[in-house]
Amino acid sequence: xxxxxxxxxxxxxxxxxxxxxxxxxxxxxxxxxxxxxxxxxxxxxxxxxxxxxxxxxxxxxxxxxxxxxxxxxxxxxxxxxxxxxxxxxxxxxxxxxxxxxxxxxxxxxxxxxxxxxxxxxxxxxxxxxxxxxxxxxxxxxxxxxxxxxxxxxxxxxxxxxxxxxxxxxxxxxxxxxxxxxxxxxxxxxxxxxxxxxxxxxxxxxxxxxxxxxxxxxxxxxxxxxxxxxxxxxxxxxxxxxxxxxxxxxxxxxxxxxxxxxxxxxxxxxxxxxxxxxxxxxxxxxxxxxxxxxxxxxxxxxxxxxxxxxxxxxxxxxxxxxxxxxxxxxxxxxxxxxxxxxxxxxxxxxxxxxxxxxxxxxxxxxxxxxxxxxxxxxxxxxxxxxxxxxxxxxxxxxxxxxxxxxxxxxxxxxxxxxxxxxxxxxxxxxxxxxxxxxxxxxxxxxxxxxxxxxxxxxxxxxxxxxxxxxxxxxxxxxxxxxxxxxxxxxxxxxxxxxxxxxxxxxxxxxxxxxxxxxxxxxxxxxxxxxxxxxxxxxxxxxxxxxxxx
Numbered sequence: 001x002x003x004x005x006x007x008x009x010x011x012x013x014x015x016x017x018x019x020x021x022x023x024x025x026x027x028x029x030x031x032x033x034x035x036x037x038x039x040x041x042x043x044x045x046x047x048x049x050x051x052x053x054x055x056x057x058x059x060x061x062x063x064x065x066x067x068x069x070x071x072x073x074x075x076x077x078x079x080x081x082x083x084x085x086x087x088x089x090x091x092x093x094x095x096x097x098x099x100x101x102x103x104x105x106x107x108x109x110x111x112x113x114x115x116x117x118x119x120x121x122x123x124x125x126x127x128x129x130x131x132x133x134x135x136x137x138x139x140x141x142x143x144x145x146x147x148x149x150x151x152x153x154x155x156x157x158x159x160x161x162x163x164x165x166x167x168x169x170x171x172x173x174x175x176x177x178x179x180x181x182x183x184x185x186x187x188x189x190x191x192x193x194x195x196x197x198x199x200x201x202x203x204x205x206x207x208x209x210x211x212x213x214x215x216x217x218x219x220x221x222x223x224x225x226x227x228x229x230x231x232x233x234x235x236x237x238x239x240x241x242x243x244x245x246x247x248x249x250x251x252x253x254x255x256x257x258x259x260x261x262x263x264x265x266x267x268x269x270x271x272x273x274x275x276x277x278x279x280x281x282x283x284x285x286x287x288x289x290x291x292x293x294x295x296x297x298x299x300x301x302x303x304x305x306x307x308x309x310x311x312x313x314x315x316x317x318x319x320x321x322x323x324x325x326x327x328x329x330x331x332x333x334x335x336x337x338x339x340x341x342x343x344x345x346x347x348x349x350x351x352x353x354x355x356x357x358x359x360x361x362x363x364x365x366x367x368x369x370x371x372x373x374x375x376x377x378x379x380x381x382x383x384x385x386x387x388x389x390x391x392x393x394x395x396x397x398x399x400x401x402x403x404x405x406x407x408x409x410x411x412x413x414x415x416x417x418x419x420x421x422x423x424x425x426x427x428x429x430x431x432x433x434x435x436x437x438x439x440x441x442x443x444x445x446x447x448x449x450x451x452x453x454x455x456x457x458x459x460x461x462x463x464x465x466x467x468x469x470x471x472x473x474x475x476x477x478x479x480x481x482x483x484x485x486x487x488x489x490x491x492x493x494x495x496x497x498x499x500x501x502x503x504x505x506x507x508x509x510x511x512x513x514x515x516x517x518x519x520x521x522x523x524x525x526x527x528x529x530x531x532x533x534x535x536x537x538x539x540x541x542x543x544x545x546x547x548x
Contacts, residue, residue: 024517025115028078029108032511035074035082036105039065043098043443045164046451046477061378063164064385065097066090078511085503094193094392095161096496099443104504106442110435111512119428125509127432130425131418132505134433136498138417142410142471143402143494148186154179156489157397158390160406174383177211177370178390182398184213184368191395197319197369198387200380203352204373209383214323214343214362216369217316219309220355221348222293225302233307233346235359236284236335237317237328241291242275244268269296275332276300282335286346288312288320290328307346309357319367323359393493402494405485407474408444410497412462415440436505444475453480 041048042063049063052071060071066086074080082101089100107128114124146153158175185195199216221228255261272294279287279301287301287308301308312320321328326341344361351371370387374380397403404410418437422430441459448458458475465473465482474490476483485491 022115024515025121025512026112027517028511028514029112031076031079032082032108032507033105035069035079036101036108038072039068039086039098040102040105040446041450042068043102044447044450044477046447047098047164048450059378060381062382062385063098064382064389065099065101067385069097069101077517078514081507081511085507088503089499092499093396093493093495095389096492096500099496100500100503102442102446103439103500104507106439107436107504107508108511110432110439111508114431114435115512117431119431121512121515123428124432124512127425127429128436128505128509130429131433131436132501134418134421135414135501138414139404139410139494139497139501140402142413143404146397146401146403148183148189148398148401151179151183153403153491154183154394154397157403157491157493158394160490160492161390161393162386173207174209174387175390177209178387179394180211181368181370182391182394185366186398187366189399191398193388193391193395194315195319195322195367196391197316197367198372198384199356199369200372200374200384201352201354201356202374202377202380204375206372206374206379206383208373210371212358212360212369212371213365214359214369215316215320215367216371217288217309217312217320217357217359218354219312219357221357222308222310223298223302225299226307227305228307229345229347230285230307231345233286233343233359234284234337235286235288235320235324235326235341235343235346236279236282236339237288237290237320237324237326237341238279238330238332238335239290239314239317239328240330240332241293242272242289242297242332243292243294244271272297273300276304278332278335279306280304282340283337284335284340286343288317290314290317307348320359322367323362323365325363393496396493396495400493400495403491404494404497405472405474406490406492407476407483407485407488408447408458408462409466409472409474409485409490410492411440411443412459412466412474413471416463416466447475447477448480451477451480453477 042050042065047063049061050068052060052068054071060067062068066089069083069086074083082104085100085104086097089097111124115121148154155175158178159171162171162175181196182191185191197215199218253264255264276297285306287306289308289310290312291310293301293308293310298308317328320326321341324341324343327339329335329339342363343359345358347358348355349358372380372383372387374383415437418433418440422433422437425433444462445455445459448455458480461480461482462473462475470482470484472484472486473482474485476488
């Protein structure tokens with residue numbers, strides 16, 4: 001609504017809700033802080049899990065920040081920006097999602113203090129940007145180089161990532177498998193984690209999980225008469241069907257006698273036999289087909305002692321190609337012996353209640369499989385999330401070759417160094433840099449709180465150690481004392497820290513620069529009253545998602 005010569009002019013549609021200035025800023029900050037508080041208790045090895053129940057009654061039990069925020073039905077637009085922080089962190093590094101969100105929440109708490117002192121949002125943004133750039137500089141200075149050949153150190157990094165998750169129960173076993181898997185698919189210093197296939201099956205213990213130097217395909221052999229085990233397998237990969245193709249357009253064929261009918265059927269049989277003969281003549285004794293295999297074709301394949309699997313996923317076909325060295329053939333008539341791949345053993349095995357095909361002993365496979373075992377579905381789901389985080393973390397270290405210490409050591413060092421740096425900047429930006437330094441302390445403080453330690457004692461202890469020049473000292477969560485994190489084996493990739501600081505500072509500056517929120521009620525989400533999150537912390541009451 002605006003006034004022109006005393007006459008009201010309607011600019012926005014009727015029913016549109018609008019909040020401006022400090023009202024809009026405080027509403028957005030409150031919503032974003034509520035999201036950070038929701039995941040804060042999950043941080044660290046002693047962090048708690050969340051149980052999220054959706055409207056269908058499906059239960060997710062996890063302490064993975066990205067998963068929690070993805071499963072929560074968050075409605076407030078500013079709170080959704082915090083979900084994006086976790087998503088970006090998860091995509092870029094695979095771990096440190098809770099750290100990034102908690103840090104963003106702490107920065108916004110500092111923003112509130114500064115806004116109350118009438119410091120302009122652009123000044124705060126500039127101060128935060130200067131602080132973030134200084135953090136990158138300090139991080140590169142304190143980071144240590146690592147070689148991909150140092151398997152023990154890589155295992156410690158995987159252990160740090162797994163600690164505190166359900167996988168922590170068998171983190172020794174899982175961390176070793178994750179390191180071996182990443183090293184197997186590493187090529188020229190870069191790692192594509194998508195080449196590591198994760199299959200999970202209920203039953204047995206977590207320690208019974210295995211790494212297969214090849215692929216595990218969640219399918220069974222198509223015909224009972226086919227061999228269930230083939231040694232020295234020559235593998236053909238076909239992405240077209242072994243069936244009679246139907247015509248592209250509707251066609252009618254008039255058959256006037258039984259002989260014609262029989263000739264028609266004989267011709268179909270001949271075509272299928274010709275397809276199978278072509279596969280046999282190429283020398284293949286194992287066939288993976290992306291599409292269907294006709295019953296008659298199955299019979300001919302079985303007669304020739306070929307193990308065949310049909311309807312294999314496109315992603316699995318690509319991985320089979322990388323693992324075995326086979327070329328994916330589209331036209332069966334052109335298949336030749338040089339298109340075949342090799343595996344020492346292809347075998348159908350019963351895992352739990354299901355049959356799976358194992359392709360093992362491949363020569364230098366560039367795609368491998370992790371077969372995870374666990375007693376229940378919920379444990380397996382969380383184990384998969386933990387293994388995924390560990391794989392991404394090891395991949396990040398191998399690509400960047402730089403590591404820093406965990407346990408709050410890096411954050412305390414950054415905080416102290418920023419406090420020294422702030423006076424050199426001067427002006428009002430100095431206050432923003434000091435708030436940034438204070439916000440970084442939220443990580444060791446939260447680690448202490450989640451363990452049941454006194455956070456003030458823990459921070460004093462850490463500050464004292466770092467002022468004495470012990471840069472690698474973090475919080476020992478068993479004793480509450482400062483301890484050398486390199487010695488304790490609590491090590492993280494540099495990328496976790498740089499990405500968390502980058503995402504958190506960017507989302508904080510974006511939120512404080514919003515001074516006007518316009519929400520259309522018609523056809524869009526209504527704005528929650530009071531500028532904060534909707535009732536229940538961003539989850540619809542009753543039928544929506546609830547968190548217990």
